[in-house]
Amino acid sequence: xxxxxxxxxxxxxxxxxxTARTIxxxxxxxxxxxxxxxxxxxxxxxxxxxxxxxxxxxxxxGTRVEIDHTxxxxxxxxxxxxxxxxxxxxxxxxxxxxxxxxLEPVAKCTHVxxxxxxxxxxxxxxxxxxxx
Numbered sequence: 844x845x846x847x848x849x850x851x852x853x854x855x856x857x858x859x860x861x862t863a864r865t866i867x868x869x870x871x872x873x874x875x876x877x878x879x880x881x882x883x884x885x886x887x888x889x890x891x892x893x894x895x896x897x898x899x900x901x902x903x904x905g906t907r908v909e910i911d912h913t914x915x916x917x918x919x920x921x922x923x924x925x926x927x928x929x930x931x932x933x934x935x936x937x938x939x940x941x942x943x944x945x946l947e948p949v950a951k952c953t954h955v956x957x958x959x960x961x962x963x964x965x966x967x968x969x970x971x972x973x974x975x
Contacts, residue, residue: 844896844897844898844901844934844958845896845897845898847895847896848893848896848897848928848931848936849928849931850928850929850930850931851927851928852892852896852927852928853892853925853926853927853928854888854891854892854925854926855923855924855925856884856888856891856923856924856925857921857922857923857924858884858921858922858923858924859919859920859921860876860916860917860918860919860920860921860922860944861918862874862918863880864876864877864880864884865877865880865918874917874918875915875916875917875918876915876916876917876920876922876944876949878910878912881910881912881922881942881949881950882908882910882952884922884924885908885910885924885926885940885942885950885952885954886905886908886954888924888926888940889905889926889938889940889954889956890902890903890905890956892926892928892938893936893956893958897958900960900961900962901958901959901960901961902958902959902961902964903936903956903957903958903959904956904957904959904964905954905955905956906935906955906956906957907953907954907955908952908953908954908955909952909953909954910950910951910952910953911950911951911952912949912950913948913949913950913951914944914947914948914949914950915949916944916949917944920944920945920946921944921945922942922943922944922949923942923943923944924940924941924942925940925941925942925943926938926939926940926954927939927940929953934957934958934959935955935956935957935958936955936956936957936958937953937954937955938952938953938954938955938956939951939952939953940952940953940954
């Protein structure tokens with residue numbers, strides 16, 4: 844991990860809400876940003892921010908997501924996802940995330956990621972796979 848990985852580091856990513864990111868179970872007239880897609884976009888945004896501050900051979904995995912999805916975002920709108928690093932404790936990085944569409948805040952989230960060495964993770968996964 845680079846010394847630039849510290850509390851307060853932030854970024855913003857804009858996400859266009861297309862059909863694939865919306866719910867479909869209430870019909871086309873009620874298509875809004877699906878919570879699972881919002882969580883996926885938050886995880887990707889946090890990972891991308893983290894990657895800028897990791898060394899070669901490091902990556903991260905998500906370990907916790909606590910989210911309040913408070914506003915409906917319509918198909919065709921844009922959402923800004925803004926993670927800020929709240930704490931770095933060894934390899935554990937906690938983010939506070941705010942998501943806002945063009946009109947209002949739509950989510951608050953705490954997301955935790957764990958920094959891994961990809962080669963060691965691959966070895967652990969291969970060992971687990973060998974046991975099944």
